[in-house]
Each structure stands twice: as structure tokens, then as C-alpha cells.
Amino acid sequence: MRMSLDPQFAPLHQPVHDFVFAQAASAARPLVIGLQAPQGAGKTTLVTHLLRRLTARGVRGAGVSIDDFYLTRAEQLELAAAHPGNPYLEHRGYPGTHDIALGTHTLRSLKGITAGTSIRVPVYDKSAHGGRGDRAPESEWRVVEGPLDVVVVEGWMLGFTPVPDSALPDPMMAAPNQALAQYAAWYALVDQWIVLRAAAPEFVLEWRVEAEERMKASGKPGLSREAIEDYVRRFLPAYRTYATGLANAGPADLTITMGLDRRPI
Numbered sequence: 001m002r003m004s005l006d007p008q009f010a011p012l013h014q015p016v017h018d019f020v021f022a023q024a025a026s027a028a029r030p031l032v033i034g035l036q037a038p039q040g041a042g043k044t045t046l047v048t049h050l051l052r053r054l055t056a057r058g059v060r061g062a063g064v065s066i067d068d069f070y071l072t073r074a075e076q077l078e079l080a081a082a083h084p085g086n087p088y089l090e091h092r093g094y095p096g097t098h099d100i101a102l103g104t105h106t107l108r109s110l111k112g113i114t115a116g117t118s119i120r121v122p123v124y125d126k127s128a129h130g131g132r133g134d135r136a137p138e139s140e141w142r143v144v145e146g147p148l149d150v151v152v153v154e155g156w157m158l159g160f161t162p163v164p165d166s167a168l169p170d171p172m173m174a175a176p177n178q179a180l181a182q183y184a185a186w187y188a189l190v191d192q193w194i195v196l197r198a199a200a201p202e203f204v205l206e207w208r209v210e211a212e213e214r215m216k217a218s219g220k221p222g223l224s225r226e227a228i229e230d231y232v233r234r235f236l237p238a239y240r241t242y243a244t245g246l247a248n249a250g251p252a253d254l255t256i257t258m259g260l261d262r263r264p265i
Helices: 010-026 043-056 073-082 100-112 171-187 203-217 225-233 236-242
Strands: 031-036 061-065 118-121 142-145 150-155 192-198 254-258
Touching (some): 010 031, 010 192, 010 254, 031 043, 043 150, 100 118, 100 150, 100 171
Parallel strands (some): 031 192
Antiparallel strands (some): 118 142
């Protein structure tokens, strides 16, 4: 059975799908694909469509977001209290706001899953606490059954690595920058890298506002436009500092630069 792509998404999705199909045809199983893409760029939609097309080809796949490895709300509040006045650690999102051990355990389990076994994958509820988010109870986590041929792990900062403190645009980014070193445990489990890059960091603000508005339109609670703009603007220094490739995590195997319409340039 052949599944066609929605014309709205085809220009961006098709080259990504073609790359994954080609890699999955010859790689050892399961193949772990790391997808780095800006907030609001459509990562979830892309991965959802990709997994459907893999299934149609008889390829068993699973997707996971690093968002699901965020600290619990209580842990995030403790982190913010330990760094008073630091805008980069006040809310979820930046390096340092994830549970590294949880992410490492989950990715290793997905990579090692075998036939007849299953694992629970964490779920993060972004609508909880008025849009500030919290990890869902374990009873609500997703169940993934083995075996798998492809695992796609995606995140806005997946692949970012520390830079010298002298290269930081804001001294308060020092703590998140240092925390990036811990994410190497995740990167070591990735076999192939895909990078979707915004032609201008400012595009991310518009994309993320759109995503929040869609979530609220669906009936879920979310942040006000003013709150989400304040939240996203805190990430622009990170995009300018780190999003120039994969740095020390290794060269990207596929890189696509997107315009404001999210189409490849």
C-alpha cells in the first residue's frame, strides 16, 4: 500500500522520508534517527507522517520527543528556585530542564527492544498548569512494542553541544551551556542525524505562537499570546549560539534550511 503526502507538507517531508527509507533499507536494526528542528517547525507532524509511511512499507517504527523527558513540574520549580532570576531556567525548554537519566534509559530501551517485549515511553502534558506543563502519570505513558526497525528521536536542541563561555551572548546562559555536556549520553545512541534549520531565528517565534494558538483552539489550555512570545524570545539566543549544525555531536547526514513558510530553500 502506498500512502501519498499532503501537498501542504510534501516539499519538506518528502526529502526527509526518502532519506529515512534509504537508510532503513540497509542499516542494522533498529536504526535511530536524530531529528533536530526548531520549535513550531512541525516536527510532530513530520514524524507522525513518516511513521505512517514506514508502516505502509512494512517497516516498524516509533517516535519519541525530548520534550517527554522534561523534568516534572515540581522539579522544574526547584531548578528555577536554585537559579533565581535566570530566564533560561525559569521554565521548561533549555538544556538543564530535562531528566537526562530518564531520556537515556528510554532511548537505550527503544534501541534494545526485542520481539515480544514492550516498554513504556514517558509523556509530557504541555497543557498542564495553565500551559506550563508537567510529566503525565506513568499510567498514561505510551506503550511501544518490539521489535523495531526505526526509532526517530526529535527535539529543538537535539545535537547542540557546549561552546566556550566567552561565546555566550548572555552570562546567564552559562548554566544551560554547561548542562549540554550531559546530553552526550543521548547523542551516542543516534545513528543518523537530520537537521531542519530556520533561515532566520526569528521565524521560530511566529511558528511557536501559531502552534500554541492551535492547541488552544483545540480546547486545551495554553499560554496567552504575550506569555508565549515572552517564552519563545528566551530561546532566540540559543538558536543564534548553537543552531549552526551539530558541532561536536557530529556532522548532519541531511540538512534542510526552511523559509518562513516552512518550505525548503
